[in-house]
Amino acid sequence: MTADLDQGSRTPLVSVLIPAFNHEGFVERCLDSVLEDPYPAKEIVIIDDGSTDHTAERIAQWVAAHGSEIPVEFVRRENRGIAATLNELAARSHGEFLRIGASDDYLLPGGLQAQVGYLLSHRNKGAVIGDSIVIDGEGNRLHDSGMCDLHGADKRLYDSSDGIRRAVIGHWAIGGPVTLLRKSVLETVARWTEGLRIDDWDMFLRLAARDAIGFIDVTVCAYRLHGANFSKTRHTATRIVNLTESREVAMSRVCLFDEPYRTLLRAQAQFIAAKIAFLQRRHTRVALHLATYASLLLLSKLRLHRTAHVHAEGA
Incomplete structure (x- = not known):
């Protein structure tokens, strides 16, 4: 390449x-x-x-x-x-x-x-x-x-x-x-x-x-x-701030993508939310976000297969 x-x-x-x-x-x-x-x-x-x-x-x-x-x-x-x-x-x-x-x-x-x-x-x-x-x-x-x-x-x-x-x-x-x-x-x-x-x-x-x-x-x-760039990633409060912003970035860019990538990015936002909840020790929310993440991930895969099938039929 x-x-x-x-x-x-x-x-x-x-x-x-x-x-x-x-x-x-x-x-x-x-x-x-x-x-x-x-x-x-x-x-x-x-x-x-x-x-x-x-x-x-x-x-x-x-x-x-x-x-x-x-x-x-x-x-x-x-x-x-x-x-x-x-x-x-x-x-x-x-x-x-x-x-x-x-x-x-x-x-x-x-x-x-x-x-x-x-x-x-x-x-x-x-x-x-x-x-x-x-x-x-x-x-x-x-x-x-x-x-x-x-x-x-x-x-x-x-x-x-x-x-x-x-x-x-x-x-x-x-x-x-x-x-x-x-x-x-x-x-x-x-x-x-x-x-x-x-x-x-x-x-x-x-x-x-x-x-x-x-x-x-x-x-x-x-x-x-x-030290300066390694320790920041290990500091809990800094990680929460970074992850919160990452989730906001993901949600703000969903509209740019076609399917199945739009759903995949929504799934990633839920996964990031689960990480935030884990760091905050909010275990019920962790389970909720992970369940939503898994369902969206499955949906994105189904949409990917559907798109590939449509393209194959049109070829």
């Missing part, structure tokens, strides 16, 4: 967008990885989103040392949040393609080339995702596949458009800077929804509803697990 660039192919500009926040120990490695990647047509657009440590100073020092080797736009401003920062980064970019970065992770060589090659040969796709390795705060490898080992994904789902839709809806397994977007896709699905904490799933639901996501089984980045 990988599509590399041929010798005679054009090399469109890729803008690597990096929202930086309190990653003074990691941001230089992130920037080095963009410079080291062999893809020839690239720029860095990086915003320090109100860091309270020395992240901005580290970025400025790196730009002073390497700014003549790669085009870089660096902005330092007050904190506005991840979605607002991504929207500003996209607005400041000049590339045909946007690679979403993260200042504590880093790119792996060859990932840009593989992803650009895929989008050049799949004009109907607005985004392509890859896989990642998972490392700790010191750079030691924890997992070979973020999708499979960290998130328990079944990569076979990503072999088809139907499977990708079901994976995005029912088993979110996209972690780290693994996405390359066409800049033009932001004009059709809108930009990141500001004010959300779960901005990435919201964006991918909108892309999935338009059948705009492709996949290549290539490790394109290193996704770093460390």
